[in-house]
Amino acid sequence: MTMEGLMVSARSCNRLRTKIKGSLLRQKKNQRQITKGNHSHHTRNGGRFKEHLCKHTKRFGRRRCNNNVYGGGSNNLVIGNFTRQVYDAICTHLKGNNTLHIPEDNVQNILNELQLYPSKAQVSKMLQCAKRYNKNGASDSITFGEFCVFIREMQNQPPIHHRKTSIHKANNKFKSNFQVFLGGSCNPTTWRADTAIPELQKHGISFYNPQVSMWAPELVEQEFNAKQTASLLLFVIDSQTRSTVGMIEVAYLVASGRCVVIVAQPFKKNQTIMGETITDEEYIDLVEGQTCLLHLVKSRGVKIHSDLPSALQCTANFFKNASTSNATPEDQITHKLKRLRQEYDSYGGQVSVDKVLETCRRLTNRKVEAEEVKHYLNGSQPGGATALPFDRYLTLMAELDGCDMCSSEVWAKTTNNNSCDPHNDARLERPLTSTASTTTNGTSSPRYDVFLGGSTRSRVDWRRDVAIPKLKVHGLRYYNPTIRETGGHEGGRAAIGDADVSEWREAIDESRVLMFAIGDDTRSLATMVLAAHHLATAPERVVLCVQHLAADKPCLVHGEVMTKNAVKDYNRARVYLTDLAHRRQVKVFEDIAEAVQEAINKSLR
Secondary structure: OOOOOEOOEHHHHHHHHHHHHHHHHHHHHHHOOOOOOOOOOOOOOOOOHHHHHHHHHHHHOOOOOOOOOOOOOOOOOOOOHHHHHHHHHHHHHHOOOOOOEEEHHHHHHHHHHOOOEOOHHHHHHHHHHHHHHOOOOOOOEEEHHHHHHHHHHHHOEOOHHHHHHOOOHHHOOOOOOOOEEEEEOOOOOOHHHHHHHHHHHHOOOOEEOOOOOOOOOHHHHHHHHHHHHOOEEEEEEOOOOOOHHHHHHHHHHHHOOOOEEEEEOOOOOOOEEOOEEOOHHHHHHHHHHHHHHHHHHHHOOOOEEOOHHHHHHHHHHHHHHHHHOOOOHHHHHHHHHHHHHHHHHHOOOOOOHHHHHHHHHHHHOOOOOHHHHHHHHOOOOHHHOOOOOHHHHHHHHHHHOOOOOOOOOOOOOOOOOOOOOOOOOOOOOOOOOOOOEEOOOOOEEOOEEEEEEEOOOOOOOHHHHHHHHHHHHOOOOEEOHHHHOOOOOOOOOOOOOHHHHHHHHHHHHOEEEEEEEEOOOOOOHHHHHHHHHHHHHOHHHEEEEEOOOOOOOOOEEOOEEOOHHHHHHHHHHHHHHHHHHHHOOOOEEOOHHHHHHHHHHHHHO
16 A cells, blocks of 8 residues: 655665665576565565566566666766666556656656655655756756656655554564663573663663563564564674674674664683683684674775774664664755765766765765775766766766665765764675676676575585586586685684685675585684675575584584584574575575585576
8 A cells, every 4th residue: 555755764774775686687597597486575555666666677677678777878877786776666667668868757656666655755755856956958848867866865765754654564472662672681681671671761762672581482473573674773793692693683684684783792712601612713703794794884884883882872872873863854955966966066076986986975975985986887888987966976976876884864964974973984885896897788797606605614515526617517616715714823723803804795795696505514704794794685696515524523623522502503693694694585494415506506597
């Protein structure tokens, strides 16, 4: 049911972006005669954009509009993932017509298809603003760049707008008014009752506490619904517990675009967890899992808090800013377009790459690197020119102005950064396929067919004995992350670091299929974190093999017998990861040979 006047929140917008990205990847598969089931994840308003887009894809196929957007001509406006996704979504509606100028009569319908539901009056005001500030625009249409800005700003609306106008229809059995979900470490920790809950109550912020004295089966659905509907998720990953499930959960939620405030505390050698002293081997595995998690979330611009009071202050500021913002959504969009026009004109109408960097830093408080901007322009800006026409300038700013953050203030008043801290200079994740070659029709050719992720210290070398021989038979290219494991420091094993995770991410970005194998003789925490992250961003590319640790007999890992508590913690993480995969309709294998064959089948499609 369409709800006129509704603007989706930053949280819902990131779900939408994930939906669009997943749908477009499935469109490519449809060209290879692949049929996949649609995911039934809903935006907050209850729409099913993915299913709608897939329906158009089946009917019309993947459309190429008549303005040669991908071809590198003078009208080339698509420069990155976001603008490419918007372009393809528009094409499904216009059925191949020119997208450089979108007719006014089509704007409302296209926004609705993107699960954005501004009222007719709001759309009218935005269109009037576009005419006012685009000196060369047509009278009965808006440009592609203006449309990208509209979508970005509607995505960046604070949650207060939808809380006043929407009802969470997807959860009829559980009406949630909770603003914050308190996730992360549970027993024996007491951070919720001792610190978090009193502080939230002081600020009048409602919360859901999943830590209960008496657990009941019906709490599973209640906790899931509270997590889905909360505006902000506060997660504490401390060292009193192994936090295996918490790490996987945070990796998935951040990659899904949810607003997550994170507290992380480092593990220490020879520390105790649940009364048990951890071994050096487990210490390294825990550090690797946490290193992988922190690298992934920082790459998306999310700040990591080292203490709970700082995170609680960030949470309070988020809701304070949301509640004091009196500007209407259309006013914010109008003001944003005005500011962009003023910035553009202040440079004499010619904006170089350096000026883009300056403008982005000033207006969004983002630390944007020159290479990031050049990446968006390489291969699409004719002749290596550095000056940009206004509409291309709008397109670039929309591409850079991501909503992977907890944005809650009006853009005109402050910033649009990726955390609650305006001093956070963590950069957003770089766009995918940054070094992949591009074909003449605009599609990316991956460097690798299969990324062989997973356990690196298993007793069975499944890569050498099973995967690589089969891949070679089919002439498939692969990336083997164990090639870096040439031996640790003398006297002990070296833990993976940021450089390793960064290298893996680059290889993942350049791979067609992502295989993650969690063996029954390894803890595999870092692998599970990586897998959860990519179940959120690209489930259609993931092949997952999960083997559980032995619980009914001594479990040997890296030459050590694991305690019963440790086995429970790491198996609980495996169960949670498997559940995530099922929710994203990703099949989970137990046999490594079957998983390898599935990766091969995906690569050959």
